[in-house]
Amino acid sequence: xxxxxxxxxxxxxxxxxxxxxxxxxxxxxxxxxxxxxxxxxxxxxxxxxxxxxxxxxxxxxxxxxxxxxxxxxxxxxxxxxxxxxxxxxxxxxxxxxxxxxxxxxxxxxxxxxxxxxxxxxxxxxxxxxxxxxxxxxxxxxxxxxxxxxxxxxxxxxxxxxxxxxxxxxxxxxxxxxxxxxxxxxxxxxxxxxxxxxxxxxxxxxxxxxxxxxxxxxxxxxxxxxxxxxxxxxxxxxxxxxxxxxxxxxxxxxxxxxxxxxxxxxxxxxxxxxxxxxxxxxxxxxxxxxxxxxxxxxxxxxxxxxxxxxxxxxxxxxxxxxxxxxxxxxxxxxxxxxxxxxxxxxxxxxxxxxxxxxxxxxxxxxxxxxxxxxxxxxxxxxxxxxxxxxxxxxxxxxxxxxxxxxxxxxxxxxxxxxxxxxxxxxxxxxxxxxxxxxxxxxxxxxxxxxxxxxxxxxxxxxxxxxxxxxxxxxxxxxxxxxxxxxxxxxxxxxxxxxxxxxxxxxxxxxxxxxxxxxxxxxxxxxxxxxxxxxxxxxxxxxxxxxxxxxxxxxxxxxxxxxxxxxxxxxxxxxxxxxxxxxxxxxxxxxxxxxx
Numbered sequence: 001x002x003x004x005x006x007x008x009x010x011x012x013x014x015x016x017x018x019x020x021x022x023x024x025x026x027x028x029x030x031x032x033x034x035x036x037x038x039x040x041x042x043x044x045x046x047x048x049x050x051x052x053x054x055x056x057x058x059x060x061x062x063x064x065x066x067x068x069x070x071x072x073x074x075x076x077x078x079x080x081x082x083x084x085x086x087x088x089x090x091x092x093x094x095x096x097x098x099x100x101x102x103x104x105x106x107x108x109x110x111x112x113x114x115x116x117x118x119x120x121x122x123x124x125x126x127x128x129x130x131x132x133x134x135x136x137x138x139x140x141x142x143x144x145x146x147x148x149x150x151x152x153x154x155x156x157x158x159x160x161x162x163x164x165x166x167x168x169x170x171x172x173x174x175x176x177x178x179x180x181x182x183x184x185x186x187x188x189x190x191x192x193x194x195x196x197x198x199x200x201x202x203x204x205x206x207x208x209x210x211x212x213x214x215x216x217x218x219x220x221x222x223x224x225x226x227x228x229x230x231x232x233x234x235x236x237x238x239x240x241x242x243x244x245x246x247x248x249x250x251x252x253x254x255x256x257x258x259x260x261x262x263x264x265x266x267x268x269x270x271x272x273x274x275x276x277x278x279x280x281x282x283x284x285x286x287x288x289x290x291x292x293x294x295x296x297x298x299x300x301x302x303x304x305x306x307x308x309x310x311x312x313x314x315x316x317x318x319x320x321x322x323x324x325x326x327x328x329x330x331x332x333x334x335x336x337x338x339x340x341x342x343x344x345x346x347x348x349x350x351x352x353x354x355x356x357x358x359x360x361x362x363x364x365x366x367x368x369x370x371x372x373x374x375x376x377x378x379x380x381x382x383x384x385x386x387x388x389x390x391x392x393x394x395x396x397x398x399x400x401x402x403x404x405x406x407x408x409x410x411x412x413x414x415x416x417x418x419x420x421x422x423x424x425x426x427x428x429x430x431x432x433x434x435x436x437x438x439x440x441x442x443x444x445x446x447x448x449x450x451x452x453x454x455x456x457x458x459x460x461x462x463x464x465x466x467x468x469x470x471x472x473x474x475x476x477x478x479x480x481x482x483x484x485x486x487x488x489x490x491x492x493x494x495x496x497x498x499x500x501x502x503x504x505x506x507x508x509x510x511x512x513x514x515x516x517x518x519x520x521x522x523x524x525x526x527x528x529x530x531x532x533x534x535x536x537x538x539x540x541x542x543x544x545x546x547x548x549x550x551x552x553x554x555x556x557x558x559x560x561x562x563x564x565x566x567x568x569x570x571x572x573x574x575x576x577x578x579x580x581x582x583x584x585x586x587x588x589x590x591x592x593x594x
Contacts, residue, residue: 020391026263047315077200117176122216125321171314226267258327281400
């Protein structure tokens, strides 16, 4: 009782600076139990608190002990600190192996919580759902689907617990931190794969082959009426539009209706263009593959990103997540065949061109939106106009929304890529992405391959996610015929065609190249002495009249070049066979079609 009073007092004090709440009494409150078998720590706290790592792992063990014939806990990885990342496998017939789940006649739902450990709603909601299965209250669920449940992906961030981690979020009282122990954001790591946590979840997807992947988050933006928002890349911008269509037409209506009947308001996954002036419109985000839902879109893994509303109380958010998951289960059970057909359709689609970068449209579309009233005031603190939300509903009949409709960069998809044997770590990452990689064993010469040559490049001025990113413009040169024995061959004529191109094309913003995996090509390690170059260049120009004319012309027309001895000698050095032939050349080769 005393602990509950202390927690309630802490919640009240921590809420004092947040916008006022709208009253809520949803039917989903009936899902909570005050006592009885497998009552969760969340329920024991009255919906205010979430358990720490050791308590969470203890509850996993209690679930398995209560129903060992249908539940099994497996270790899917370890953090860099050494904490185990656990996953619960739930199967009606007790068939828990990777092969059993991957080849099951029933569809499989993968639920992931705590990739951002402060946004932990999915953990407590998932425990309640699994408890209801374990105690026989929801026997229907495993008769229809298999469940894979990761209660905490970011296990180290989860233990950086504090009541001061997320200033704009209503509970739980103590919550984890956004990044892992290396201060890396796991939901920016789906292409580069620097973290053991994301490598673990991609291994789960590759081995268990879930039919639907749900990644549960909490927003950090504006105020509005929706308590559960969710989405996936829209059909017009999706690289898996057939999947998006099934989610739009079959899953979303069912999930929305399930949430509504339990007293929750489902909303679209959108953000705000100007957080100080909501009426300027919404930002219609299209996720890139560094994010879970962007990766799923490219890999044709049906993925839904849930973003519960941070300003709603923790109890309401957790219960909304339970109801969402319940709706996702029934939608998947009903329409998994349609979803599988869409996945097969996307696997068969091999585009010739691929959009790798988008921008927000200059002109908006308009949608209906359930907002919250706000007013502007001049802040003596910030010295600018600020917004204050007033806690009362406001309906927008035509709110502008700016989707990322404008195409900023498109690349031609090659038939295949060839990776030198000096980059085995790239090959290993590709395999973890589920990409088929073959080793070249033939000694025959391969003709017609091209190489990207860097014509312009720039490095970021500060690190992002632990890396100095690089962007570049490239031109393509044909390379001489040669044997590529022991190189690696990656065809784009495979299920994950679009993902392959995003990972290996240097002009794609989430490619290995732009994440800095090939930064050594920007180094020159052999140089020339002028006493050797000057006589060699004199002889070279004498024997090559065309080159001599080109050199003279550049001197006549470019005074800066003419008066810069280093520039003149560098120009000549590049013409010699002694110049580093790998400098500024992307080492992965391209095979383009006719």
